[in-house]
Amino acid sequence: MRPETALLHPKKSIALLPKSSETTSVPANAKVVVGIATTGRPEILAELVDQLAKQSILPHRLIISYARPGDIAAIPQALRDSMSVEFVTGHMGAAVQRNVILDRIENEDIILFLDDDFFPHPAYISRIIEAFHSHPDVLGATGHLLADGARGPGLEIADANRLNENVETTPLLQVEDAFNTYGCNMAFRCSAIKRLGTRFDENLPLYSWYEDMDFSRSLLPHGRIVRVNGARGVHLGNKTGKGSGIRLGYSQIINSIYLARKGTYPWSHALKSAGRHFLINALKSFRPEPYIDRRGRLRGNLIGIGDVVRNRITPERAAILTISKVAS
Structure with missing residues (x-):
């Protein structure tokens, strides 16, 4: 659920034709089946559901995993009925809410996870299907972002609509190997998930920093993870529903080390990521952006570093840390 890791390619290759080493075709x-884990963004979620109804190929099923009744209150009943929306609930947190969705998979071919503030181009689902059908060795895929508000103060729905309307159609399907999928938009082959028993790690609580990378890279020994350049969309990067800056800062350190120990994140990347975020938060805490709790994140970083020194690598501790009074 972060912008940076999906852009890391140890070795990039672009394929325009199906690979010869076939596994299971789609x-x-x-x-x-489209799965959306949501919290605290009812109006944005309602707009996303409306836009999913305008896809050139409609989802076979739409499952929304929410934490509180207010999370889904803005979706009109007529839209719920027309899209046959299925609602499931459970504890708050990206990993656990997505696992609730995984538990509802039946005989679908592809599970597409979207953040509640990711707005796909009308041809997005069509391009994802095309990628999985044309490349039988692909197990996970992420799309191409026309813009990512997570890199700044965030974007408005009108910005996403304008970008999606004005983008030119790509005539050629381009698929390139990716380091991992990006949590705001990521699709997986259901047969592989069922066969391997892949789950989101619920030890990564709340915002679940790097849960998308952990999930997708756990599939890499068995197939490819790719970016589909023709599957386009806009990530608003909305700042509501993100929670405490202290908790996020703690996760920035601890989750990297935890996943390196687990084996889904190379140590070279984990140490670089933890160090980079600590340095950025430390430098920017002197003049923080109004939309980021840099000082809260820095405090969380320091608590995380202290736990690493004590060899206490417990990412679930983020859920019980003191909440910062400033929005993250």
Whole structure:
């Protein structure tokens, strides 16, 4: 659920034709289940559901995992009925809410996870299906971001609509190997998930920093993880629903080390990531952006570093840290 890791490519390759090492193919008329884990963004979620109803290929099912009743209150009943939306609930947190969605998979071919503030181009689902159908060795895929508000103060729905409307259609499907999928938009082959028993790590609580990377890279020994350049969309990077800066700062340190120990994140990347975020938060805490709690994140970083020194690598501790009074 962060912008940076999906852009890291140890070795980039672009494929325009199917690979010869086939595994399990996906039919051209594949059944796609869209899963959305949401919290604290009811109006944005309602707009996303409305836009999913305008996809050139509609999802076979739409499952929304929410934490509180107010999270889904803005979706009109007529839209719920027309899209046959399925609602499930459970504890708050990206990993656990997505696992609740995984538990509802039936005979679908592709599971597409979208953040509640990711707005796909109308051809997005069509391009994802095409990528999985044309490349049988692909197990996970992420799309191409026309813009990512997570890198700044965030974008408005009008910005996403304008960008999606004005983008030119890509005539050629381009698929390139990726380091991991980006949590705001990521699709997986259901047969592989079921066969391997892949789950989101619920030891990564709340915002679940790097849960998307952990999940997608756990599939890498068995197939490819790619970016589909023709599957386009806009990530608003909305700042509501993110929680405490202290908790996020703690996760920036501890989750990297935890996943390196687990084996899904190379140590070279983990140490670089933890160090980079600590340095950025330390420098920017003197003149923080109004939309980021840099001092809270720095405090969380320091608590995390202290735990690393004590060899206490417990990412779930983020859920019980003192909440910063400043929005993260």
